[in-house]
Amino acid sequence: MLDFLSEEKVSKFIIDGIKEYRQKYPAEEALNSRIVRPRYPYYGHEVWEEAASAVLSGANLLLTGPKATGKNVLAENLAYVFGRPVWNISFHINIDASYLIGTDTFDGEKVVFRPGPVYQCARCGGFGVLDEINMAKNEALVVLHEILDYRHTIDIPGYDSIKVNPATRFIATMNYGYAGTRELNEALTSRFVVISMPQISMENLQKLLQHTFPSLKKKWIQQFALLFDDLRRKAEASEVSERAVDLRGLMDAIRLMQNGLSAGEALNMGITNKSFDPYERNLIRDVIKARIPQNLENQYFFE
Amino acid sequence: MKKYLYTAEQRQALNIVWNAAGRYDYNPPFVAYNPHGVPEFYLNFVVGLSDKWFDTEKLFDFFESYAGTAHQKVFDNITWLALENSLYEKELPHRPALKIMRENHALGFFREESTMSRQEWMAKNNLLYSLLSERWASVLGRKGPVLSPREKGLAKRLKAGGGLSTDGILDLMRAILKDYFLFSRFKGLPNALKFHFKGKLADLLARFASAEIVRTDTLEIRSSQGKPGGSSSGRNFSKRRKSESKNEMEACFGRSLYSPTEQAVLEHSLCTDGDSGRHLWFARGVPDSRSAKTPDAKAIAVNAEKQYQKNRSYYAAYSGRNSSTIRHLKAQITGALSQHAEPVPIASRSGRLSAGRVWRGTVLHSSCVFERRMTEPQPDFSVLLLLDASASRLESQEVIASQAYMISESLRLCRIPVEVDAFRSLRGFTVFQILKSYREGNSLGVFRYFSSGWNRDGLALKAAGVRLKASGTGSRILLVLTDASPNDAEPVSPYGNRPLPLDYSGSAGIEETAREIKALRSKNVQASAIFLGEDSEAKNAEKIYSGNFVRIHRSDEISKAVGRLLKDNISSLY
Numbered sequence: 001m002l003d004f005l006s007e008e009k010v011s012k013f014i015i016d017g018i019k020e021y022r023q024k025y026p027a028e029e030a031l032n033s034r035i036v037r038p039r040y041p042y043y044g045h046e047v048w049e050e051a052a053s054a055v056l057s058g059a060n061l062l063l064t065g066p067k068a069t070g071k072n073v074l075a076e077n078l079a080y081v082f083g084r085p086v087w088n089i090s091f092h093i094n095i096d097a098s099y100l101i102g103t104d105t106f107d108g109e110k111v112v113f114r115p116g117p118v119y120q121c122a123r124c125g126g127f128g129v130l131d132e133i134n135m136a137k138n139e140a141l142v143v144l145h146e147i148l149d150y151r152h153t154i155d156i157p158g159y160d161s162i163k164v165n166p167a168t169r170f171i172a173t174m175n176y177g178y179a180g181t182r183e184l185n186e187a188l189t190s191r192f193v194v195i196s197m198p199q200i201s202m203e204n205l206q207k208l209l210q211h212t213f214p215s216l217k218k219k220w221i222q223q224f225a226l227l228f229d230d231l232r233r234k235a236e237a238s239e240v241s242e243r244a245v246d247l248r249g250l251m252d253a254i255r256l257m258q259n260g261l262s263a264g265e266a267l268n269m270g271i272t273n274k275s276f277d278p279y280e281r282n283l284i285r286d287v288i289k290a291r292i293p294q295n296l297e298n299q300y301f302f303e
Numbered sequence: 304m305k306k307y308l309y310t311a312e313q314r315q316a317l318n319i320v321w322n323a324a325g326r327y328d329y330n331p332p333f334v335a336y337n338p339h340g341v342p343e344f345y346l347n348f349v350v351g352l353s354d355k356w357f358d359t360e361k362l363f364d365f366f367e368s369y370a371g372t373a374h375q376k377v378f379d380n381i382t383w384l385a386l387e388n389s390l391y392e393k394e395l396p397h398r399p400a401l402k403i404m405r406e407n408h409a410l411g412f413f414r415e416e417s418t419m420s421r422q423e424w425m426a427k428n429n430l431l432y433s434l435l436s437e438r439w440a441s442v443l444g445r446k447g448p449v450l451s452p453r454e455k456g457l458a459k460r461l462k463a464g465g466g467l468s469t470d471g472i473l474d475l476m477r478a479i480l481k482d483y484f485l486f487s488r489f490k491g492l493p494n495a496l497k498f499h500f501k502g503k504l505a506d507l508l509a510r511f512a513s514a515e516i517v518r519t520d521t522l523e524i525r526s527s528q529g530k531p532g533g534s535s536s537g538r539n540f541s542k543r544r545k546s547e548s549k550n551e552m553e554a555c556f557g558r559s560l561y562s563p564t565e566q567a568v569l570e571h572s573l574c575t576d577g578d579s580g581r582h583l584w585f586a587r588g589v590p591d592s593r594s595a596k597t598p599d600a601k602a603i604a605v606n607a608e609k610q611y612q613k614n615r616s617y618y619a620a621y622s623g624r625n626s627s628t629i630r631h632l633k634a635q636i637t638g639a640l641s642q643h644a645e646p647v648p649i650a651s652r653s654g655r656l657s658a659g660r661v662w663r664g665t666v667l668h669s670s671c672v673f674e675r676r677m678t679e680p681q682p683d684f685s686v687l688l689l690l691d692a693s694a695s696r697l698e699s700q701e702v703i704a705s706q707a708y709m710i711s712e713s714l715r716l717c718r719i720p721v722e723v724d725a726f727r728s729l730r731g732f733t734v735f736q737i738l739k740s741y742r743e744g745n746s747l748g749v750f751r752y753f754s755s756g757w758n759r760d761g762l763a764l765k766a767a768g769v770r771l772k773a774s775g776t777g778s779r780i781l782l783v784l785t786d787a788s789p790n791d792a793e794p795v796s797p798y799g800n801r802p803l804p805l806d807y808s809g810s811a812g813i814e815e816t817a818r819e820i821k822a823l824r825s826k827n828v829q830a831s832a833i834f835l836g837e838d839s840e841a842k843n844a845e846k847i848y849s850g851n852f853v854r855i856h857r858s859d860e861i862s863k864a865v866g867r868l869l870k871d872n873i874s875s876l877y
Contacts, residue, residue: 233327234327239318241631276630278623279311279626279627280627287318289344289400290344290398290400290404292400293399296403
């Protein structure tokens with residue numbers, strides 16, 4: 001993965017820093033199952049440099065940006081590059097302190113503490129990915145304050161206060177203005193350094209498609225990338241909703257095509273049918289039709 | 304102000320054009336439909352490509368240069384034939400799917416041909432049809448129709464190459480029109496002499512080809528068929544204001560919702576200060592024209608019935624797009640609600656034992672002594688949508704009725720109690736018409752909206768306070784659709800340090816209205832406005848609603864604006 005960073009032209013200084021970090025904090029063998037090679041690499045050397053520098057300097061990261069900007073992909077990539085176990089915590093409206101830190105439970109004859117993901121991550125020096133952090137109520141997030149700031153401790157009422165492992169980092173993601181999200185309070189925001197994630201560039205998208213689908217013909221890699229761009233423009237012009245701008249869906253569709261489904265059916269399943277509005281579906285179908293022939297079989301697209 | 308509204312099909316056609324052009328601010332001179340009125344995918348795509356590859360301004364000028372001549376339709380179509388070939392060759396290297404799109408279009412052309420009747424065949428027996436047939440046959444590698452040497456020559460010249468620049472292709476077209484149609488007068492004719500392709504003639508001409516590229520002048524749709532002063536009694540009605548007779552109001556707007564005693568109490572408490580001496584009339588709406596008792600009442604009833612039909616037809620004409628708007632607005636509101644949904648304990652037969660309900664088990668032998676926590680949004684607030692129904696809204700009655708219906712339906716579907724009321728002032732009365740009450744299970748009553756008279760916004764807001772109380776919910780949201788220009792024929796009555804009456808317009812009207820908004824807010828009503836007025840009146844909206852308003856430039860943006868306002872209002876309720 002460090003070679004990949006060199007290919008992405010990440011500065012040697014930062015790559016050396018990552019190597020040093022890995023030597024300083026070798027991963028425990030018991031946690032190897034949590035060190036997962038990411039399915040997709042993150043392309044974009046500027047963001048790589050910003051994010052890696054932040055992690056090296058001990059900061060927690062907040063990745064903000066619209067859909068399909070690779071927030072979670074970057075978080076997974078960072079954890080893997082730094083060789084740390086990952087705890088993925090998906091935030092939602094009903095998340096509370098006990099879910100994050102831990103709660104009491106009954107074990108045989110006595111009440112015991114059952115640690116939550118944030119507690120485990122902080123103790124083991126993992127990378128905690130706080131996904132869609134602004135979905136939770138601000139009251140629930142107060143427990144994170146002392147973990148994230150200079151105190152680096154977790155004080156559990158009725159139990160001990162533990163010191164956070166120095167290898168621990170928290171990477172939060174959020175999509176501002178997404179349905180169901182709220183304003184993040186200032187106290188929490190100030191405990192992160194923020195990267196505003198850019199839209200994936202055409203060049204990087206083509207690289208990603210090429211990496212994921214090596215047998216996809218070059219001219220179709222370009223057309224799928226352009227299709228994604230067409231859909232993004234349509235959503236930006238408010239002609240269709242953001243549902244259509246679905247990079248995961250596009251990748252899934254190509255995978256379905258690889259497994260023998262026709263392009264039309266695969267793209268319907270991956271993208272078009274994610275809109276439940278018949279009028280919008282027509283518009284999306286028109287965009288797809290203008291880039292990808294619908295009835296052709298997979299040998300037309302793949303080598 | 305021109306208002307551009309599109310049906311779902313028109314919008315779809317434009318989207319295809321925009322997609323090909325790569326920009327969404329392009330206003331195409333043409334869009335294409337097949338004979339069934341469905342957007343023609345490939346031809347619209349070609350229209351969009353023309354903006355991508357050619358100088359649009361020069362193309363526009365060329366189309367304008369023969370606009371209004373007897374052969375305009377034919378010239379348009381053969382110009383597009385030439386453009387199609389050139390654009391195909393330019394775009395193909397960048398878009399492999401274009402070949403299949405073109406072949407599918409050609410197949411569609413011949414499929415349509417095979418379903419034509421003898422009469423349609425006869426109507427299509429002309430040069431343009433032969434050229435189209437030859438083009439699409441060659442695309443499919445089939446044998447084309449038999450052409451005369453002259454037609455063959457023309458067909459060949461129309462296969463313009465991909466290497467041509469804008470000037471190159473326009474020079475080619477000028478030469479073709481000159482050589483084959485003896486046409487060289489490329490300046491356009493004065494408007495008065497132009498031969499317009501509209502109505503039935505346009506329909507006849509549309510039969511020339513199986514898929515037709517048509518000029519987009521039909522896309523501009525007037526927001527209202529009503530002419531100022533034409534569709535309802537308008538201001539003339541209110542000028543004749545000598546008699547402030549309640550009987551007259553009852554004849555024109557139906558029975559009051561309140562008994563005479565309640566009415567007197569309401570007027571006593573609301574028609575005070577600047578509104579003293581004025582009256583209020585709360586009614587369900589205009590009675591049937593057959594039962595109208597006075598000529599005025601009959602005139603109003605007849606116009607209201609006509610407007611009701613226009614409102615319904617207007618909504619039906621855009622029903623596909625309107626349903627889509629309702630779905631989007633509903634999703635927006637549900638999203639805003641779910642952000643604030645608190646888990647609510649619900650009595651249940653299983654779950655966590657509820658100490659407060661245990662007695663029911665022993666005393667009532669009820670098993671419902673447990674509770675479960677549900678997070679389903681249960682809104683404890685209501686929305687009152689208040690529509691300015693003064694004569695200043697004559698131009699956009701159908702649009703307002705449609706938009707109000709969509710807002711009302713979206714809220715109703717989210718189980719939020721909603722009432723839609725319209726207000727207007729006539730003969731010293733501020734008539735408050737309840738179009739849809741909180742309890743009604745549908746919003747069809749909103750289509751009874753019509754505009755007439757003046758708007759005494761201050762008194763209408765006081766009346767709105769009464770209706771807001773009727774909702775019975777914990778919190779209340781008031782949305783006012785307004786031009787922020789209060790204007791009534793009856794003056795502001797002298798009160799306080801004002802010894803003389805003032806005209807209910809300009810700063811006096813604004814002051815009165817702003818005061819009532821403040822009063823409502825002090826009673827915990829979330830009051831905000833959708834401002835539909837001119838630039839000069841934006842300051843008034845700022846003064847009255849202290850920034851809590853959304854400005855829209857087109858009436859068809861109302862529902863989007865309401866989505867934003869509701870989201871903000873719902874957030875501030877919690």
